[in-house]
Amino acid sequence: SNNFFLLAGPCAIEGEEMALRIAEKIISVTDKLEIPLIFKGSFKKANRSRVDSFSGIGDEKALKILQKVSKTFGVPTVTDIHESGDAYLAAQFVDVLQIPAFLVRQTDLVVAAAKTGKVVNLKKGQFMSAESMKHAVNKVIDSGNEKVMITDRGTMFGYQDMIVDFRGIPTMKQFGTTILDVTHSLQQPNQTSGVTGGRPDMIETIARAGIATGVDGLFLETHFDPANAKSDGANMLHLDHLEKLLTNLVAIRKTINTL
């Protein structure tokens, strides 16, 4: 259908019930709008600002929930890995291994992900230019894996803010399939509290710009109760707003496809 695809789900897998509930709701929307979906959930949160932040429910337990979502609804899944040893483990349960933005320069991790043969989704570091993602992509390809995607999640702007540089979209499309992570791009890091803030009111603005500038896919975190989610509550889209958002984006995409 030449539509964009979507990586979506909650920030962290908090339990089976919430994962299935969120997946079911997302799929009801993406099926209707003919948007290919990859269900997203972190099995572990390894880079929180504070040691007392929620870090997960147990690695295998969470990965099995991702697998159950996949089998229940027939959708592929994606999760992020943080050390080389995670690659082999996670690859047994999910379809796409994601390298977090802070870790995209870690050669061992990128190579370990590549060697599983799974699709590798490289988040652009907040400290990296679009052009420099070519080197990260090449680490995957040089490891014998051509299935590589790049996801922009904004660029550091001052200590406590991020900007999406849309010049990066056509630049990164030269290197591989390019995704825009609309919820993390709106984070506001380094807040005094040690809890990252966000601008969820700007999700549709950033997503529209992404579609208009030609992204292949969108990434977003969504939850039925963001305020009580165990992580990234400040950024996630409320599930109830997903259909209207995606409906608008599909309309723009259809026009872009004709240009």
Added chain:
Amino acid sequence: SNNFFLLAGPCAIEGEEMALRIAEKIISVTDKLEIPLIFKGSFKKANRSRVDSFSGIGDEKALKILQKVSKTFGVPTVTDIHESGDAYLAAQFVDVLQIPAFLVRQTDLVVAAAKTGKVVNLKKGQFMSAESMKHAVNKVIDSGNEKVMITDRGTMFGYQDMIVDFRGIPTMKQFGTTILDVTHSLQQPNQTSGVTGGRPDMIETIARAGIATGVDGLFLETHFDPANAKSDGANMLHLDHLEKLLTNLVAIRKTINTL
């Protein structure tokens, strides 16, 4: 028609012939696409990096050419002013007075422009947030002039680059009519040569994002021979590319209007 409007023309008025030639070409496109046009040209270049850069052909001479364009083609015109004294002079020849980005914090200049009763177009400083433009807008309104527009022309990112922060578009629309300057937003300042660089290959990318995020108007500089223009050659759009660009943008705008 609920279309976006356009401020377009060459960077500087280099002479009557070139101004009329550029205006005629732009109007042939904007008429066809039903885009309201305000013809743009600087009567003086006052903030060049180097003292030996081209600074203009004479103030009144250039302003009279703008007036001639207006009368010949029946379009309103805009020019930028740099000192309070320019406001009264320029107001006799043009319809919109533009405050350059570097000068948008100069109260005397903004108030002088406001007091002419002309439309005032405030460029967002490269060093200002979208939110802080509210104060600049209020300086115009507090001077008794409600006809105020805001133009984003990018935000400083490192010494030699700029990024457009599209979160600023909905923010500034709360304060007034909001325009995106697509050619200056792609400048690359502080180059070693003392001549500002640019990324004209990214004009359509940035313009599409602007339309998708809801700008009321676009601003762009265009010339039939950018490489030989007397200023800003590194950024201007070649006139021959204008129709295709605007055609694509109108298509996106029509979709946006339906959302």
Added chain:
Amino acid sequence: SNNFFLLAGPCAIEGEEMALRIAEKIISVTDKLEIPLIFKGSFKKANRSRVDSFSGIGDEKALKILQKVSKTFGVPTVTDIHESGDAYLAAQFVDVLQIPAFLVRQTDLVVAAAKTGKVVNLKKGQFMSAESMKHAVNKVIDSGNEKVMITDRGTMFGYQDMIVDFRGIPTMKQFGTTILDVTHSLQQPNQTSGVTGGRPDMIETIARAGIATGVDGLFLETHFDPANAKSDGANMLHLDHLEKLLTNLVAIRKTINTL
């Protein structure tokens, strides 16, 4: 004595009494420490965020107060100008004409200042690299005036913060006498209130780094009651802290002179 020199005084000339009182106190300190002083005061505040901010007591009135300070204490004075027409006026009353950071790219203003034959102090734009100040310096020299100084006042970092890039000090010293403005470098612009914030607790930190990296002079704003000053209260140093600060800086300078 090979000491650093100092440009200091209140942000704005609020009246004769306060100017004389501040000057007397500064001079008692700089005389003791053998620091050459140029007394600083703005005769007009032309670039405030909001139109209701204090803008001055009257141009000539303020300039005459600066002249009186000069005659009373035998010190040279500096003030900032905002439009070309100010240059001739201010040059009749002060010894150094200062070009504000936002205006340092305005050729007409820089040339007008240069042509008075007075010393010209160019503030580095918050949006400019140290290297690019060479072009501003050349505008003064090309106007026949070799008496030019450069003052760093920090570089924009995100919307609401500034950083001093100390690599710029040796760079700018290649172009002329180089000063560090320690109070404005600690501004925090674009605050929601429309009033610029600051970090006066960091004045000594930044000043020490400036002396250690070889600045020729320091610039600072000081007041006997910063909280009630009519402008820049968030940044100014309390006069009572001046002697201790300068004593420490002179000690560092003496060591630097031996290296």
Added chain:
Amino acid sequence: SNNFFLLAGPCAIEGEEMALRIAEKIISVTDKLEIPLIFKGSFKKANRSRVDSFSGIGDEKALKILQKVSKTFGVPTVTDIHESGDAYLAAQFVDVLQIPAFLVRQTDLVVAAAKTGKVVNLKKGQFMSAESMKHAVNKVIDSGNEKVMITDRGTMFGYQDMIVDFRGIPTMKQFGTTILDVTHSLQQPNQTSGVTGGRPDMIETIARAGIATGVDGLFLETHFDPANAKSDGANMLHLDHLEKLLTNLVAIRKTINTL
């Protein structure tokens, strides 16, 4: 002696001979100047831009060379670790475990380092504020290890440059012993070539500012032949320049100690 201390050595351990040769030379200088030394060398380079960059000579082989340096010269040593599993291994050979800047948000890694009981040196992320390092420090302390140090290595400024924000020095000293990494702070990342650039001509400028603003220690990479070093050649200080640099810094430190 209340002097600053020094972490210094080559970027990577390329072999035993070079490590001993560099250590001997550094120690001859630091002994003379009474600067406590911790010898630095990476046993593995895990975050290179390109997969074909040099990544090391073998983990244990390199760690044993560090141990040999320690025994030969009676100096403590520091190396950086990249995955939790490295912590236990490296702790058997060195005295200080360093967390790289890109990895300082990785809780598992920081906790693993802390649990070895060794001193943990946390590099400030290029994307982190000084204030936010408090949370990283707390991860070490909350793991039962009070021996924690913080090292500033500059802050991202645009895509291809870094600035040291010296306001961060007194801020981080509130959380723990604070070090300035003068060579990495001068890196210029994201260069088109995929090889990080640098400004070694600015090493003394940045180091002087660090000492003047009160750092407890300095970190620098040095080599007898930077141009032919296997990594970071663009940033390292030539060994022959070490004595003059440190002599100047000790002089400044002595003055600072008296203030």
